[in-house]
Each structure stands twice: as structure tokens, then as C-alpha cells.
Amino acid sequence: MEFNENxxxxxxxIGAGLAVIAGIGPGIGQGIAAGHAAAAxxxxxxxxxxxxxxxxxxxxxxxxxxxxxxxxxxxxxFVKPLV
Amino acid sequence: MRHGLVLSGAxxxxxxxxxxxxxxxxxxxxxxxxxxxxxxxxxxxLIGFGIIARRTMLKATEVPGTFQNVVEFIVEALxxxxxxxxxxxxxxxxxxxxxxxFIFILFSNISGLFGLRNPTADYGVTLAMALITFTLIHFWQxxxxxxxxxxxGWCSPLPPWLPIWLPINLIGEIAVPISLSLRLFANxxxxxxxxxxxxxxxxxxxxxWPAALHVYFDLFSGAIxxxxxxxxxxxxxxxxxxxxx
Numbered sequence: 001m002e003f004n005e006n007x008x009x010x011x012x013x014i015g016a017g018l019a020v021i022a023g024i025g026p027g028i029g030q031g032i033a034a035g036h037a038a039a040a041x042x043x044x045x046x047x048x049x050x051x052x053x054x055x056x057x058x059x060x061x062x063x064x065x066x067x068x069x070x071x072x073x074x075x076x077x078f079v080k081p082l083v
Numbered sequence: 084m085r086h087g088l089v090l091s092g093a094x095x096x097x098x099x100x101x102x103x104x105x106x107x108x109x110x111x112x113x114x115x116x117x118x119x120x121x122x123x124x125x126x127x128x129l130i131g132f133g134i135i136a137r138r139t140m141l142k143a144t145e146v147p148g149t150f151q152n153v154v155e156f157i158v159e160a161l162x163x164x165x166x167x168x169x170x171x172x173x174x175x176x177x178x179x180x181x182x183x184x185f186i187f188i189l190f191s192n193i194s195g196l197f198g199l200r201n202p203t204a205d206y207g208v209t210l211a212m213a214l215i216t217f218t219l220i221h222f223w224q225x226x227x228x229x230x231x232x233x234x235x236g237w238c239s240p241l242p243p244w245l246p247i248w249l250p251i252n253l254i255g256e257i258a259v260p261i262s263l264s265l266r267l268f269a270n271x272x273x274x275x276x277x278x279x280x281x282x283x284x285x286x287x288x289x290x291x292w293p294a295a296l297h298v299y300f301d302l303f304s305g306a307i308x309x310x311x312x313x314x315x316x317x318x319x320x321x322x323x324x325x326x327x328x
Contacts, residue, residue, distance in 0.1 A: 070269055
């Protein structure tokens, strides 16, 4: 069965929207990391800079899975592999 | 093709890599792109900075002047970071490389402030740097451990005569440079696209206040991703040395 180009582009846009749902996971993960970091600073205010560094590093690593979703969305929208 | 964007009057949304010069390389069509030009500009700035810094440090004074102070601060901060993670012996071995990629990635990330297209928003650049890290990891892995140890490590949760986990661990090894490069690439690219959308779609509304977005996307996010890239490179490499310190 042959689909025309506009149909495929529309489906690609829907797929791109679905792909960025991947942002939910890193959002939750980063929130948990920030919450635990805040608790750690509350327990031990002297270690604030160390805790902040570790938290930012962990959050940046956790962000990766969300970025994969973003990349899929960008590929669908701009590289248009399916057309 | 992009009717929605074109209809809203924004033909000048532009974040793609553009070809500038085409030439034939042994029968292949090869393009000099904006990325090459931007990498070249960043490199020239860094080389010029390095030459001036060397001149200054050759006639360094006891009480440092402004520029000497800046250079000393940069070197000290970078060595503190590397020595803190990798320890004394490995730190002195890798401080040059880590410092170099740190400064290069940092300048590439904040070069969006100066109107360049960030070189790190091209997958070719980040993949090349991640492959250097990959090579370093496995060079030191095979230099410090015998082939048998490496094989046992790759079969790790199970005994080595039952290599069920071997393919999974190998995929894990290959995923390291891919995730390392995609993380940096996607972060910088998303910032670039968002700035292009703000400038392209909003027109005259986008005056002055996008500076705040620049601070976040270019400076904050760029610095964090630079730090993460170098930190992960250092941890992966120093993992290969075990407890031989």
C-alpha cells in the first residue's frame, strides 16, 4: 500500500510528540536526586559544594535517556527518515 | 515542506549545518561545512590564547598581573579537578589531555554567545572526542590487565566458562562512547534549536530578554555538560587502573 508524503509527515509529527514523552523519566529522576541532595545539605551543611557537584553530575547523566527521546523527535521532524 | 513554520513568517529559522565548499576526495563528495569553520575559529582563539599565556608565563613576576592571575587560576582549577578524581600518578599522566578537551568543549559550548554555530552541536565532533575516550579506556584496560583478566571481567557475573553475559557486557562497553557523545551533542543541539526558534519566530519581541536564555543554555548547560564529559572520561579511565595506585 502506498501512502502519500503528507500522511507520512503527519504521522512523523505524532511520533515526534510521542517520543518526547521520554522526558517524564528524567524529570522524576532529577527531582528525586535534587530532593535527596537537599536532604543531604540539611543534614550536613558543610558538604554543600560536594553535594551540589555530585547532584549536578548525576542529574546530567540521568538526563541522557530523555535526550534520546528528544533526538528521535528531531530526527523525525527534520531528517525525515520515513519519507 | 515545513508549512507551519513558513506560514508563521519565519523563513530564517536556521540551525542546520550548511555546506560551504565542495571538493572531491578520492571520488567521494566531501563538504567543508560551518562546523569546520567554527572549529577552526575556536582553535585559533585557543591557540592565540595559549601563545599569549606562554609569553606571559615566561616573564612571570612574583606578584602576578591580571592576565597571569587568570592563567594561573585556569591551570590550578583544571589540575585540582583532575588530581582530585584520578589521584597523583594518573593525574599527572592525563592532566594535559583532560585540560585540553575541557577548554575546547567549554569554548565550543559558549561560542554560541558570539554568534557561531556551536561546533559541539555536530555529531561528528562529539563522536570523535568520545572515540578518543573509548580508545584510551581500552588501551589502558589491555595494558594493565592480561587478556584473560579482561575476558573474565566481561563474563563477570558468571564464571568464564559460561559466557552468557559476554555479549551484554560487550554492548555495555560499546554504549559508553555512544552515550557520552550523544549526551553532549543533544544538550548543545537542543539549546541551539531553542535559541533559533526564539529568534526566528518571535522577531522584534525577542530583544534583550533572550540574554537570560543564553545564560542558561550556553553558559550554565554548556559548563555542566563540559564538566560531565570530562568527569566521566576521567572516571572511566581511572577505573582501568584498579587499586594499583
